[in-house]
Amino acid sequence: MKQRVITAVVALIIFIPIIIAGGIWTDLAALVLGIVAMSEILVMKKKLLISFESILSFLGVSTLIIPDTWLNMLPDHIDRMFLFYIFVLLLLLLTVFSKNKFTFDDVGVLTLGMIYIGLGFHYFTLARDLxxxxxxxxxxxxxxxxxxxxxxxxxxxxxxxxxxxxxxxxxxxxxxxxxxxxxxxxxxxxxxxxxxxxxxxxxxxxxxxxxxxxxxxxxxxxxxxxxxxxxxxxxxxxxxxxxxxxxxxxxxxxxxxxxxxx
Structure with missing residues (x-):
């Protein structure tokens, strides 16, 4: 119980000023939290966090979290969801190049994880922007x-x-x-x-x-x-x-x- 209280106090000391500040601080916090959350799913799946599929997952979930202004450099015909789809396609291609050691089921879990975490933290930033x-x-x-x-x-x-x-x-x-x-x-x-x-x-x-x-x-x-x-x-x-x-x-x-x- 003592450890839980200490952790909660320290977390709030860090978290509250960030959400009060808003802007870039909230965007970065959401991005970091989303990547860590995605890493937790990867660990549960027993995937190395430096593996190719993990890197693609981190990029995919980041694509869904980051604010629209961070994507302004993209060509007009490429939006957030298409960029995310590219990372999903790369995961699907990995099933071929890994000779099915990385499976279609793995792609499904990681894709669902990216959507679940990515959109959740994206709306976190939108709520604070409002x-x-x-x-x-x-x-x-x-x-x-x-x-x-x-x-x-x-x-x-x-x-x-x-x-x-x-x-x-x-x-x-x-x-x-x-x-x-x-x-x-x-x-x-x-x-x-x-x-x-x-x-x-x-x-x-x-x-x-x-x-x-x-x-x-x-x-x-x-x-x-x-x-x-x-x-x-x-x-x-x-x-x-x-x-x-x-x-x-x-x-x-x-x-x-x-x-x-x-």
Missing amino acids: SLTTLLYALFIVWVTDSGAYLFGRSFGKHKLAPHISPNKTWEGSILGSLSAIVLCSLFLMVYPINSMSIVPIVVVTALLSIAGQFGDLIESALKRYYDVKDSGKILPGHGGILDRFDSLLLVLPILHLVGII
């Missing part, structure tokens, strides 16, 4: 939901939510965690509005995002179960890896885009 309040709203939803689910789950949890994927989570913790987020984060959005939504849409969107965040957590738990690992990585002592800390946010931010907030 406003600090928008990004804080997304972060608060994740933090309040997680904290509420943990605290209420320990106190009142009796019915397992997904025992085969995440045995410690309960329906009681999940529901009360979401209710906590709905109350506190809706109040936050009413005090610091990011658009002209009235109270009913605010509550509905907050509830949707809180539920989405919990699904993001369960998706990453399923990934770890499949690869039989306790944590996605070890970069954050006591907390695991980047995917362990940002799994909920990687789903919340695209949903924020889906509902038209970013």
Whole structure:
């Protein structure tokens, strides 16, 4: 517990000034976080981080994360998605040149990982570009939901939510965690509005995002179960890896885009 607290404090001391500063600092932070998260999937796949497929994966996920202004040097007929597709094609070609030691299944996992991580952190930068309040709203939803689910789950949890994927989570913790987020984060959005939504849409969107965040957590738990690992990585002592800390946010931010907030 002491190690978890120390890591959390140090991480917040670094993270909070970066998101307050915004701009290039947030863009670089998202890029670094995305590359580290991608490396965690590669390690779970037992791929060397200096291998050709790893380098292509890092380039592919970076292509999806970086802001549009970083791609201005590209010819007009080549956009972000086409550039990403080139890296996917190179991974497919590698199945031939490696004589199928690097397989089509490997390409599928790495491509899905690049999309999952890359677009998640891309919307991280877009949220901050829109406003600090928008990004804080997304972060608060994740933090309040997680904290509420943990605290209420320990106190009142009796019915397992997904025992085969995440045995410690309960329906009681999940529901009360979401209710906590709905109350506190809706109040936050009413005090610091990011658009002209009235109270009913605010509550509905907050509830949707809180539920989405919990699904993001369960998706990453399923990934770890499949690869039989306790944590996605070890970069954050006591907390695991980047995917362990940002799994909920990687789903919340695209949903924020889906509902038209970013």
